[in-house]
Structures are given as C-alpha cells and as structure tokens.
Amino acid sequence: MALALALAAGCGPSVRTPRQDSEVNIGYGTVKKGDLTTSVSSLDMEKDSQTKSYADMYEYLQGRVPGLQVTPDKRIIIRGVGSINSSNDPLILVDGAEISDLSTINPNDVKSVDVLKDASSSIYGVRGANGVILITTKH
Secondary structure, rough: HHHHHHHOOOOOOOOOOOOOOOEEOOOOOOOHHOOOOEEEEEEEEEOOOOOHOOHHHHHHHHHOOOEEEOOOOOOOOOOOOOOOOOOOOOOEEEEEEEEEHHHHHHHHHHEEEEEEEOOOOOOHHHOOOOOOOEEOOOO
C-alpha cells in the first residue's frame, strides 16, 4: 500500500522517456537541435497551422526569426547591414537550388525553413557571409 501511495505521489521510481530532438538542416547535412552550437533558427511549417493566412514567404518570416528583418521593398537583412558597397542579401536555397526572390514560393508548399547565421553559414563561403536561408519543400 505504501509503495502504491509513493508512486501515486511521484516519490517512487521515475520512467524517463528519450527526448525527441528535432533535426536542423545545416547545409551539408542535418544535426540534432540539442547538439547545435551555432546560430540557426528553424521553422517547421508543417506543424504551423497559420501558413494559409500568409500571402508570401516574406510575410511569414517577418517576426518569426530572431535577427531577420524584411524591409518594405521585400529585401531580407540578417543581423544588420554587413557591407556598404556590396549586396546585403542572404543566400536563399530552395531544395538546394539558388533563388533570388521569395515571392514566387507559396508558404503552403514549404515543409521547413532553416536560417543559418554566423559561423554556420561559413560552408557557403563568401555567398553565405550575409546568412543563408534553406527552404525545404513538401514535394
């Protein structure tokens, strides 16, 4: 009887379930979010029920990723302006193919968005200096 009361009160042996870490796309593979040491923001759009209410990806990304700004003329700036003379646009990859404009991407077709900042974008060299946006589609 005492064991049953102790278990009911939470004082008995506990059963630990393994924690399900989500995986993050880091360009050359995936890594568990718990093992990640660099600055990467991940958005799982399949779990988000509000994707149907956005007209384009610019509207969806605005305010969801720390350090990402969308200007009124639909330009993305990650972590501020990095250069005065050259472009400050991030590298945008959709299923591995480079694109320059997110307005052609329907938010309902996107599975996940990973935004690489700082050292995590260094695998893309000079093109990744202003950040990298990795988009994975459902198809």
